[in-house]
Amino acid sequence: MTIKLRFAFCLLLLCQISWAQKDSIIGLKEVYVSDKNLNKYSTSQSVLKLNDSIINKNEALLTDLLNFNSTLYFKEYGRGMLSTVSFRGTTSSQTAVIWNGININSQMNGSTDFNTISGSDYNSISIKAGGGSVIYGSGAIGGTVHLNNDLLFFNRFESNLKLDYGSFNTIGINYKTSISNKKWSTQISFSKNSSTNDYKYLNRYTWRGEQRWNQNGQYDIITLNANVGYKINDNHILKLYSQTSNTDRNTSLITETDTKSKYVNGFNRNLLEYDGNFGKLKTNFKTAYIFENYQYFSNINSKNFTYGKTENLITKLDLDYTLFKSTQINGIVDYSRTNGYGTSFGSNVREISSASFLVKQDIGSNWKNELGVRKEFTDNYKSPLLFNFGSSYKFTEWYNLKLNVSRNFRIPTYNDLYWETGGNPDLKPESSYQGEIGNVFKFKNITWTQNFYYIKVKDMLQWVPGAGGLWAPVNQDKVNSYGTETLVNWRKSYGKNTFALNATYAYTISEDEETKNQIFYVPFHKATGAISYSRNKINAYYQILYNGFVYTTADNNSNDIINDYTVSNIGIDYDFKFLESFKLGFQVLNLLNKNYESLENRPMPGRNFNMYLTLKF
Amino acid sequence: MKFSKLLLIALSISLFVSCSNDDDDKTPKGAYDNGFFILNEGSQSLGTISFSSNDLSTFTKDVYKTENGTDAVGGYLQNIFFSGDRAYIIAGGSNVINVVNRYTFKLIAKIDSDLVAPRYGVVKDGKAYVINANTYSYQNPTSGNTDDYIAVINLSTNTVESKVALNSTANRVIEENGKLYITDGYNDKMLIYNIATKTLETPVTIGYDGDSIEEEDGVIFILRKPYQGAGEIVKVKISDKSVSRIALPASIGEAGFLDIEDNKVYYTASNAIYTISPSATTAATSPLFTSAASYVYGFTVKDNRIYIADAKFGADSKAFIYNLSGALQIELTTGAGSNGFYFND
Numbered sequence: 032m033t034i035k036l037r038f039a040f041c042l043l044l045l046c047q048i049s050w051a052q053k054d055s056i057i058g059l060k061e062v063y064v065s066d067k068n069l070n071k072y073s074t075s076q077s078v079l080k081l082n083d084s085i086i087n088k089n090e091a092l093l094t095d096l097l098n099f100n101s102t103l104y105f106k107e108y109g110r111g112m113l114s115t116v117s118f119r120g121t122t123s124s125q126t127a128v129i130w131n132g133i134n135i136n137s138q139m140n141g142s143t144d145f146n147t148i149s150g151s152d153y154n155s156i157s158i159k160a161g162g163g164s165v166i167y168g169s170g171a172i173g174g175t176v177h178l179n180n181d182l183l184f185f186n187r188f189e190s191n192l193k194l195d196y197g198s199f200n201t202i203g204i205n206y207k208t209s210i211s212n213k214k215w216s217t218q219i220s221f222s223k224n225s226s227t228n229d230y231k232y233l234n235r236y237t238w239r240g241e242q243r244w245n246q247n248g249q250y251d252i253i254t255l256n257a258n259v260g261y262k263i264n265d266n267h268i269l270k271l272y273s274q275t276s277n278t279d280r281n282t283s284l285i286t287e288t289d290t291k292s293k294y295v296n297g298f299n300r301n302l303l304e305y306d307g308n309f310g311k312l313k314t315n316f317k318t319a320y321i322f323e324n325y326q327y328f329s330n331i332n333s334k335n336f337t338y339g340k341t342e343n344l345i346t347k348l349d350l351d352y353t354l355f356k357s358t359q360i361n362g363i364v365d366y367s368r369t370n371g372y373g374t375s376f377g378s379n380v381r382e383i384s385s386a387s388f389l390v391k392q393d394i395g396s397n398w399k400n401e402l403g404v405r406k407e408f409t410d411n412y413k414s415p416l417l418f419n420f421g422s423s424y425k426f427t428e429w430y431n432l433k434l435n436v437s438r439n440f441r442i443p444t445y446n447d448l449y450w451e452t453g454g455n456p457d458l459k460p461e462s463s464y465q466g467e468i469g470n471v472f473k474f475k476n477i478t479w480t481q482n483f484y485y486i487k488v489k490d491m492l493q494w495v496p497g498a499g500g501l502w503a504p505v506n507q508d509k510v511n512s513y514g515t516e517t518l519v520n521w522r523k524s525y526g527k528n529t530f531a532l533n534a535t536y537a538y539t540i541s542e543d544e545e546t547k548n549q550i551f552y553v554p555f556h557k558a559t560g561a562i563s564y565s566r567n568k569i570n571a572y573y574q575i576l577y578n579g580f581v582y583t584t585a586d587n588n589s590n591d592i593i594n595d596y597t598v599s600n601i602g603i604d605y606d607f608k609f610l611e612s613f614k615l616g617f618q619v620l621n622l623l624n625k626n627y628e629s630l631e632n633r634p635m636p637g638r639n640f641n642m643y644l645t646l647k648f
Numbered sequence: 649m650k651f652s653k654l655l656l657i658a659l660s661i662s663l664f665v666s667c668s669n670d671d672d673d674k675t676p677k678g679a680y681d682n683g684f685f686i687l688n689e690g691s692q693s694l695g696t697i698s699f700s701s702n703d704l705s706t707f708t709k710d711v712y713k714t715e716n717g718t719d720a721v722g723g724y725l726q727n728i729f730f731s732g733d734r735a736y737i738i739a740g741g742s743n744v745i746n747v748v749n750r751y752t753f754k755l756i757a758k759i760d761s762d763l764v765a766p767r768y769g770v771v772k773d774g775k776a777y778v779i780n781a782n783t784y785s786y787q788n789p790t791s792g793n794t795d796d797y798i799a800v801i802n803l804s805t806n807t808v809e810s811k812v813a814l815n816s817t818a819n820r821v822i823e824e825n826g827k828l829y830i831t832d833g834y835n836d837k838m839l840i841y842n843i844a845t846k847t848l849e850t851p852v853t854i855g856y857d858g859d860s861i862e863e864e865d866g867v868i869f870i871l872r873k874p875y876q877g878a879g880e881i882v883k884v885k886i887s888d889k890s891v892s893r894i895a896l897p898a899s900i901g902e903a904g905f906l907d908i909e910d911n912k913v914y915y916t917a918s919n920a921i922y923t924i925s926p927s928a929t930t931a932a933t934s935p936l937f938t939s940a941a942s943y944v945y946g947f948t949v950k951d952n953r954i955y956i957a958d959a960k961f962g963a964d965s966k967a968f969i970y971n972l973s974g975a976l977q978i979e980l981t982t983g984a985g986s987n988g989f990y991f992n993d
Binding site: 235237238285286287288289290329330333335336337374496501551584585586588590591631632 | 693786787788790963
């Protein structure tokens with residue numbers, strides 16, 4: 032089989048969500064992923080991988096993709112606005128977003144806004160449930176979201192162009208070109224997503240009787256990516272990943288008289304990586320420079336703004352040694368230096384070093400164990416010793432049991448430590464002990480994953496009013512989260528007809544240890560479903576999302592809730608087969624015109640439309 | 649005089665008396681008569697208003713929503729003032745004043761232009777005078793501290809008819825004999841505006857961090873509450889603008905609010921309540937009582953009751969109502985950020 036064929040075959044395999052049984056990826060040596068440890072050290076946890084065919088079925092911004100295809104719960108301040116995540120009942124800064132192996136959660140507020148990321152900039156997006164601080168550092172408590180660019184070394188010159196046009200003047204342009212041979216691999220892409228976003232609020236009128244609509248909600252997100260890999264020879268590879276993005280977004284109004292404000296943020300990320308293979312010893316050396324900044328214009332008619340910037344330099348050396356055929360060890364040291372400055376927190380430097388040690392052992396082909404410890408060293412806070420232990424045992428061809436226990440943390444952010452005035456330099460990190468059991472059943476065309484987890488978080492960072500009304504963060508509450516996740520995936524072909532079904536369901540209890548109340552903005556229930564059908568050049572799909580009600584205050588008052596909602600999308604595309612591929616597609620989003628919101632007074636759009644053209648040449 | 653005539657007079661007197669008796673326990677003009685509103689400032693975009701009857705027998709947590717459905721009252725609810733049958737709810741975060749019937753709480757109109765971060769308001773002769781903080785210096789360093797203004801609102805048209813530039817920061821306001829007295833923590837002056845002549849008079853220097861402002865017998869009382877410092881009550885005699893001061897001991901914690909009722913001055917520091925006579929020259933030596941509140945964010949003394957708002961944000965707040973000796977009468981669960989009590993009778 033030629034490399035190209037093999038690649039095509041793998042693409043086919045990945046055509047649907049592959050539930051990250053890493054087995055399916057092994058054997059594809061031509062793919063160089065930057066985040067090797069994602070595959071290597073996640074046998075005892077559940078990873079959901081979304082590839083381009085899934086990514087392309089959703090709206091461009093990551094919130095929509097993850098909302099419809101995973102158990103992650105999102106709080107959106109209106110369509111396209113600030114969007115924060117809750118994974119397994121944890122806070123938005125307890126889910127780490129990992130870009131090619133590097134943690135990119137904001138140094139300033141600790142979280143990631145999922146509406147500033149467009150999914151099409153990546154080859155795949157993986158969602159790993161559960162603790163991951165030993166490998167990924169701060170914030171990997173609920174889980175991690177991995178944005179991956181894979182470099183492939185074979186002869187090709189390929190371009191992809193996707194154009195979207197939809198309601199509310201929503202425009203998407205995504206161009207990606209991949210040029211590679213056996214020595215070089217280059218991937219350059221550009222994406223732009225914008226919308227005037229002036230949708231009507233269903234059944235809402237002002238006191239004057241005028242139809243209400245989403246005012247000041249326009250956004251424009253531009254991202255440039257350039258990734259280059261060079262094979263010095265089969266054992267030595269250099270890779271450079273670079274990404275620049277700018278999000279220019281107004282903030283939609285709650286009432287027509289609110290002052291119009293605007294938030295501009297951007298980042299620049301550069302990662303240089305070297306992979307060396309010296310037989311039993313393999314090295315991976317990474318050095319990254321990450322810049323992020325924001326400007327907040329509290330009044331769009333004024334030139335005045337407040338701002339914050341951080342520059343973060345990370346170096347990481349990962350030595351991988353094969354002790355025995357069955358046993359590999361990794362020693363990782365890293366150093367990170369962040370320089371942050373801004374209107375609200377002056378100028379501060381933070382240095383963190385860490386050392387970790389990981390062991391992976393395969394006993395036979397069915398029993399796999401992994402163990403890791405990590406310790407951080409910094410003057411900023413007292414860091415706990417983190418650990419991770421996992422085991423996966425395949426009892427039969429159709430049943431695989433996974434166990435994982437870990438201790439994870441989330442460090443205080445620049446805002447927490449240095450905010451003027453109120454910042455508290457004496458904070459401890461939030462830390463968690465957690466455990467999970469995963470069951471994976473495989474029957475013919477069905478994969479069924481059933482996870483159970485328990486997370487105990489202490490020292491939750493909370494801003495509370497202190498003496499004189501001054502707000503300051505303190506390490507306060509303890510939260511216990513537990514629940515279950517179901518992931519089902521089925522695929523079957525009858526002649527030329529292919530059917531696929533993916534479904535997820537999460538039942539989440541996340542309670543304050545003292546009051547026993549459910550944490551607000553954590554739904555008890557969330558479910559998603561996607562059905563697709565393809566035949567020859569036609570591909571049709573239907574997606575559905577159910578989000579259970581959430582409390583909006585800590586008191587769990589039944590009057591203060593956001594109602595549950597069910598939203599669905601339907602789409603169809605046809606490949607005209609000009610060029611390599613020429614797909615024209617049409618989607619109806621919020622098919623049933625459901626009036627819903629994920630935050631109070633932040634209505635989402637009713638039924639709306641999108642059409643797209645995807646070219647491959 | 650004939651007996652019958654006498655009888656008639658007696659009858660009519662008794663009728664008159666009984667009539668006025670009827671007037672005393674008047675029939676309520678709506679569901680929210682004879683009670684008080686608790687203003688809950690909420691978030692930048694949405695606050696709530698709670699209501700309790702004076703006899704504490706009925707309570708509604710979110711009156712505005714109950715009466716006006718999905719209409720948004722706005723955020724950072726700062727103040728309510730009344731005029732005639734109407735209540736005016738100032739939403740500072742949303743630059744709007746909601747005009748409602750004070751007895752039914754049904755929305756009548758919104759004053760929704762020419763307001764920028766409105767704070768407190770008073771009514772005089774059919775016009776409302778509402779302080780607007782306008783921009784703040786952290787967002788607008790050049791003029792944030794000098795652009796505050798008074799919006800003069802014609803209450804028959806519900807429009808801002810003029811603005812008075814204050815060339816200063818401004819926040820709380822009271823009206824006394826045709827003059828507005830204005831304080832704000834970010835400047836050290838008490839501003840004085842003469843409504844009739846439409847002029848600003850020479851301000852009185854009182855010191856920074858001035859907040860609560862009250863008038864009693866020709867004297868204005870201002871509570872200064874420096875951050876992490878000792879508080880002070882500043883008395884300004886209206887007639888000659890002379891200033892005298894009562895230092896509060898630093899040991900009692902940060903000063904909070906001041907109110908005057910039945911010829912007594914009440915003030916809070918930390919979560920304790922103190923009282924002194926208006927003529928006192930020194931602070932109280934011991935508290936009247938200490939409340940259960942963890943964060944006193946609103947305070948009023950009225951008709952032998954002391955009202956304390958214990959604010960929480962992202963959770964329900966509490967309102968504690970005490971009698972004057974500190975015995976708790978009731979604890980109410982209110983909305984996020986409770987900051988004030990407004991009496992409707």
